[in-house]
Amino acid sequence: MTEPVPHTTARVLPSGIVLSVAENETVMAAAHRAGYYWPTICGGHARCARCVMEIEDGAEAMSEASDEERSTLRKIRGAFRPESERLACQTTLRADVTVRRRGVRPQEPRNQQ
Ligand code: FES
Incomplete structure (x- = not known):
């Protein structure tokens, strides 16, 4: 399997991590x-x-x-406000963006002994 080809970036604040996001790949x-x-x-x-x-x-x-994303945001966040918040697990990109999500960090290495 080949790696997806990055075509946009998502800069994530406050960490400043810059993600390469491929076509049809979610953030x-x-x-x-x-x-x-x-x-x-x-x-x-x-x-x-x-x-x-x-x-x-x-x-x-x-x-x-x-519809599923709209419904979840309405139910859990109280409203669907696509200009200010989106689900990262559902959102793909057409151009570079900057978003804010605390807690995004390098994953802990697995199987540490
Ligand atoms: S709604 Fe659960 S990870 Fe996106």
Whole structure:
């Protein structure tokens, strides 16, 4: 299997991590591929909203939200505000963006003894 070809970037504040995001790849999937932890409970199924990211710049560059994402944000965050927050596990990019999500960090090495 070949690596996805990066075509946009997502700068994540406050850490300053810059993720290369491939076409049709979600922001959270790009973080995982690059070895970063991104907060999640549901594992990327648009059910927990734990992955939510605040949009600093580039809302117009993000994919359309699915009905499932809209529903989850309304239920858990109280409203669907696509100009200010999106689910990182559902959002793909058409251009570079800057988002804010605390807790994004390098993953802990597994199997430490
Ligand atoms: S990881 Fe659960 S909604 Fe995105």
